[in-house]
Amino acid sequence: MAYSDKVLDHYNNPRNVGSLDKSLTNVGTGIVGAPECGDVMKLQVFVNEETGIIEDAKFKTFGCGSAIASSSLATEWLKGKSVDDALSIKNTDIVNELSLPPVKIHCSVLAEDAIKAAINDYKKKQTPQPEAAAQKA
Amino acid sequence: MDPRVLNAMLPYFSENFGNAASRNHAFGWRAEEAVEKARKQIADLIGANPREIVLTSGATESNNLAIKGVAEMYAERGNHIITAATEHKAVLDTTKRLEKEGCRITYLPVRQDGLIDLDMLQDAITDKTILISLMYANNEIGVIQPLREVGKLAREKGILLHTDATQAVGKIPVSVIEDNIDLMSLTAHKMYGPKGVGALYVRRKNPRVQITAQMDGGGHERGMRSGTLNVPGIVGFGEAAAICRQEMAEESRRLRYLRDKLKDKLLGDLDEVFINGSLEHRLPHNLNISFAYVEGESLLMGINDIAVSSGSACTSATIEPSYVLKALGAGDDLAHSSIRFGIGRFNTEEEIDYTGEKVVQVVRKLRELSPLYEMVKEGVDLSKVQWTAH
DSSP states (O other): OOOOHHHHHHHHSOSSBSOOOTTSTTEEEEEEEEGGGTEEEEEEEEEETTTTEEEEEEEEEESOHHHHHHHHHHHHHHTTOBHHHHTTOOHHHHHHHHTOOGGGHHHHHHHHHHHHHHHHHHHHHHSOOHHHHHHHO | OOHHHHHHHGGGTTTOOOOTTOOSSHHHHHHHHHHHHHHHHHHHHHTOOGGGEEEESOHHHHHHHHHHHHHHHTTTTOOEEEEETTSOHHHHHHHHHHHHTTOEEEEEOOOTTSOOOHHHHHHHOOTTEEEEEOOSBOTTTOBBOOHHHHHHHHHHHTOEEEEEOTTTBTTBOOOTTTTTOSEEEEESGGGTSOTTOEEEEEOOSSSOOOOOOSSOSSOTGGGTSOSOOOHHHHHHHHHHHHHHHHHHHHHHHHHHHHHHHHHHHHHHHOSSEEEOSOSSSBOTTEEEEEETTSOHHHHHHHTTTSOOEESSGGGSTTOOOOHHHHHTTOOHHHHTTEEEEEOOTTOOHHHHHHHHHHHHHHHHHHHHHOHHHHHHHTTOOGGGSOOBOO
């Protein structure tokens, strides 16, 4: 299969590879996929709690070149976005940007899922846990 | 293809263009003579008589002809066939077809080393068993099945033995006499011959094996395979077989040396690397390795100047890991992480050294990228993680 130039570029020079401290309350972590399916993505966002802006994003991906490129692209797009704007990133945007063929669309879906999982994790950390709230009351 | 093979073939496209079945002019005689010479070269490579060689379009056709031909011819004697889970699709899809038509098929599992268990084979035999079809060496993991023991058992029980020897013939010594093989599928392009030519060995005595033709027509190949012969292709097949017979011993030593050098490099420089299938009972040129926590297709992408195959068929639209590796019990995750290296006649030691360096470098880079490798290094047990299957 021929890869698009943009997929090759992300594969050869992946952006924002790495990990953030997942114990921080302003770091959201999303891990999606499964090893037996051949794809696992870990995507993390570092959010400025005052402004709600994503100041940093990191990823690690086990998967094909298109999966690596999709998650690498996602971290680029996340940086500088507000948490709510981040949720507006759609898998079709990734498909278009990377010219993914039909058999690789699931890679973009996985990247969108990873974004959502990371943002949800951040939001969950920001809302007081029900148990904690109950204890206070 | 070997250039010597091409040279042998060329005249049969131009000055010697006759049809081997044309008995009444010199062009036909010359073509027939060339085909008979090739038939003998092929027979000599496997210890057969030239009259036992039925020329076909390749191993897929040979497998179909052997298995369907026996099932039809011996239908009155029984309807049970034994084969193995790791066979080539040309065998498995053929037996699946026969299952629909009323045959009973046993698919033997394989052990973790990729070999069948002889006791399980013995237990699978019934009084209705007419055929055992077991590949000589596997196309993905290169493991060599115990054909000699299977041949002895089949002969004792009066059951025919077919083997798809596509991968083995020309690479290791194969003798239809010593292994008691009754039917054997071969192909030219796996021994540096042209594509689209193959053969089926059909034993003529002790016992005389009969098969029902699967292609009706002019009665070529003693009625077993009708169709005008591909004379240049067959000449190339014969030449390729003759070269293998002459050079096999030295070539296999060289390939084994290169294969082992590559294996030692990869196992020495990287952790969590696993060889799929028996290393002892294995073709000299094959290496099938799983690089844990690295996905096969992404690894292929990083070494795209080297022609290798991913054990997982991700490159096709199915995204299914190899059924052969799954049969070894490798687990889908390791099956997704496997690469098959096939070292050939024209590979140099420099190329092998380059491949080793490049693979190590790319695996290290991809592990830096791999969340699984990171988790394992942090002490996470991946089998206990709740994954979101998709």
